[in-house]
Structure formats: structure tokens, C-alpha cells
Amino acid sequence: MNLSTLFDHLPYLSYSFRTLSSDEQLKLGHSLRTLQRDQRLRSVWFLGRLEGRDADYFLAFGCPDRELFAGRKLFYSQNLHEWFLLLEPKQWDHCWDKIGAPFRGDPAFRMEIDLGPGFTFDEDLVPVEGERIRFEVKEQNRLWFVVSRMLQEAALVPRGVLYHDTNGNCVINPYFGGISVEASMVLNNYLHFREPRSDPAVNLAKRDEFSYFMDVFDPADDVVPKEGSFVVRRDVGRDVFVLNSMHWPGLINFHRADTGAVFGFCYFGDGRKNWELPFKL
Structure with missing residues (x-):
């Protein structure tokens, strides 16, 4: 959730069956603005809360420039007052998610x-x-790993939000106007919130009609298993679409159809990956 629209989007936390108290919301908004000023960040995003046994971690990330991924910084707080930078450990291993x-x-x-x-x-x-x-x-090192992995594997945005500009930067498209109700039902119309991993030509070839600046990013259906990694739900009354990650229980992505401002993702969970998913499908 981008800080600029944080208070408008906080009600969408209810789709994850979580919420923040009024006091927590006020503290969160104030402390994130302070973080943005002190760290000289162009944008700040609230990610959610990782629930520990004795205490919780509030999570956020920020971008110092228009580029979303190259210089991204991860932060955590336990009191919604002080935020600490999560640095990449000198040594880490992919087995940490097990x-x-x-x-x-x-x-x-x-x-x-x-x-x-x-x-x-x-x-x-x-x-x-x-x-x-x-x-x-x-x-603390494990926390960095889990947050980084969730953003890589489960954070999604509607097609058209991410834009690959002529300078090679991955930025937010200021002219994004939302996707239709029909398009919102199709998993392929959501993209991973990360730098492209696949060859751009491969991603472009998956679509009959494509825009090089928007469709070089990896579609959400490139995960394994393809069926069941994300569950799409629709709130018919508000035309809000929610995509639950089954690999990272507690992470949801949301978008209100035909609106350019209502999209985002948040996480409320215990930080453990669901390795039993292939056996449950």
C-alpha cells in the first residue's frame, strides 16, 4: 500500500481478515512520513505485519527514485515509531524458506x-x-529473506501498473486507469511486482496484443503449480478482486476494477511458506 493512498486503502485489509486500530493507523501514517523524510525516499509502501510468537514486525519498503526495484530498501518496526533498515546478510541460503x-x-x-x-x-x-x-x-537476517522472497514470489499488480520506460527503469505508470471486470478475472492480467526474470520476448509472445513498455514483466501465471498458486475472489458489490497467495498464506493482492488508484498488496501472517501446497491441489 503506497503511503500516498494509505488511509484510503486501509479498509481493504478486511479482505485478509485483519485490521489496524485507529491508534495504529495514526502512528503508522506519521512514522512512515517521518521515515520517508529521513531516508529521502521518493515513495514508501506499507507491506503489513509479520506475527511473531512474542512480538510482531510491521513491514515497509521504500524507493529513493522513480525506479521501483534497483535501490529498494526494506524496513521493519515493532512499535510503529522507530523503523530499522533490513540489510541483505553477507551470507544466506535459499533453504531458509524451508x-x-x-x-x-x-x-x-x-x-x-x-x-x-x-x-x-x-x-x-x-x-x-x-x-x-x-x-x-x-x-533479523531471516526476516530480510522472508520479506524479499514474498515480494519476489507473491506480490502482484494489475497489468498496466508497471511501466518500463525508455531509460530502462521500472516505474509506476501515472496514466494507469484500471482493468475491466472481465479482465480482472483472468490471472494472466496481473503481473509480478519485481524486475522481469523471463526473457522479454517470451513474456511478449504470450499475448496476442501487447505493449513492450508494459508486458515485458512476468505474468502471475508463470508460477509452479500454475493452477492453485493464487486464488481469485470477487466482491461483487464493489467489484473488488482479491488474489490470495497460497504459497505465502496471509498475502493478498487487491484491485478495484475500472479504477486506476485502487490496487495494492499486504501481508498479515507468520512468515512461513506453505510447502504442502502441491499435495493439497
């Missing part, structure tokens, strides 16, 4: 992780059990 233990709510806490034995394949492609995967991770 950690099943809940967050404690203490950024300095160091957790001993045991993911069980690793497996390799012999020359006959028979799995062979290897050494146990054990390591220690600081909760």
Missing part, C-alpha cells in the same frame, strides 16, 4: 535450525541420504 519454526519477535535472536538429512543421487539415480543440514540463523 524453516518451519515461528518467528520469536526478537531481531537479535539466533535460532539453531535442523532441516534433516540432505539427499543426493548416485549413478543409478537412486537417492542417497547425506549429512544433516544444520545451521544457525539470526532472526
Whole structure:
């Protein structure tokens, strides 16, 4: 949720079955404006709240320029007063998203992780059990990893919000006017809120009619499994479409059809990825 439209979009938190109290809303708005001024950010986005065992983390990110992704900074707060920068750890591993233990709510806490034995394949492609995967991770570093991974894998915006300008920057399209009700029902009309991973030619070839400046971004249906990773819901009375991520329970993306200003995403969950999804479909 962009800070510029934060108070207009806070009611959409109800689609995640969460809300913020009036006191939290006032503190959030004031502290994010202070953060934007102190960090000299062009835009600030509220991401949501990661719920820990003993304390919670409020999450946000900011962009120092029109470019949305290259210089993006991640922040967390536990009191909606002080915001702390989340820096990329010097060493991290992709297996961190397999950690099943809940967050404690203490950024300095160091957790001993045991993911069980690793497996390799012999020359006959028979799995062979290897050494146990054990390591220690600081909760603040794990928080950076989880927030980064959620933004990469589950944050979506309607087609047309992201714009690839002539300078090669990924920016917000100021002329976005929304997508229709019919288009809002199709998962392919939502794009990942990230720099394109796939070859632009591949993404453009997926559409009969395309705009190079808008359709170079990765569509939402490029995930695995293709069916079931996102669930599209419609509030018929308001023409609001909500896309729930099944990989990251608690993360929702929303858009009100035919309106250019109402779109965004938020997360209210425990920070654990749903690795059982393929077995539930």
C-alpha cells in the first residue's frame, strides 16, 4: 500500500481478515512520513505485519527514485515509531524458506535450525541420504529473506501498473486507469511486482496484443503449480478482486476494477511458506 493512498486503502485489509486500530493507523501514517523524510525516499509502501510468537514486525519498503526495484530498501518496526533498515546478510541460503519454526519477535535472536538429512543421487539415480543440514540463523537476517522472497514470489499488480520506460527503469505508470471486470478475472492480467526474470520476448509472445513498455514483466501465471498458486475472489458489490497467495498464506493482492488508484498488496501472517501446497491441489 503506497503511503500516498494509505488511509484510503486501509479498509481493504478486511479482505485478509485483519485490521489496524485507529491508534495504529495514526502512528503508522506519521512514522512512515517521518521515515520517508529521513531516508529521502521518493515513495514508501506499507507491506503489513509479520506475527511473531512474542512480538510482531510491521513491514515497509521504500524507493529513493522513480525506479521501483534497483535501490529498494526494506524496513521493519515493532512499535510503529522507530523503523530499522533490513540489510541483505553477507551470507544466506535459499533453504531458509524451508524453516518451519515461528518467528520469536526478537531481531537479535539466533535460532539453531535442523532441516534433516540432505539427499543426493548416485549413478543409478537412486537417492542417497547425506549429512544433516544444520545451521544457525539470526532472526533479523531471516526476516530480510522472508520479506524479499514474498515480494519476489507473491506480490502482484494489475497489468498496466508497471511501466518500463525508455531509460530502462521500472516505474509506476501515472496514466494507469484500471482493468475491466472481465479482465480482472483472468490471472494472466496481473503481473509480478519485481524486475522481469523471463526473457522479454517470451513474456511478449504470450499475448496476442501487447505493449513492450508494459508486458515485458512476468505474468502471475508463470508460477509452479500454475493452477492453485493464487486464488481469485470477487466482491461483487464493489467489484473488488482479491488474489490470495497460497504459497505465502496471509498475502493478498487487491484491485478495484475500472479504477486506476485502487490496487495494492499486504501481508498479515507468520512468515512461513506453505510447502504442502502441491499435495493439497
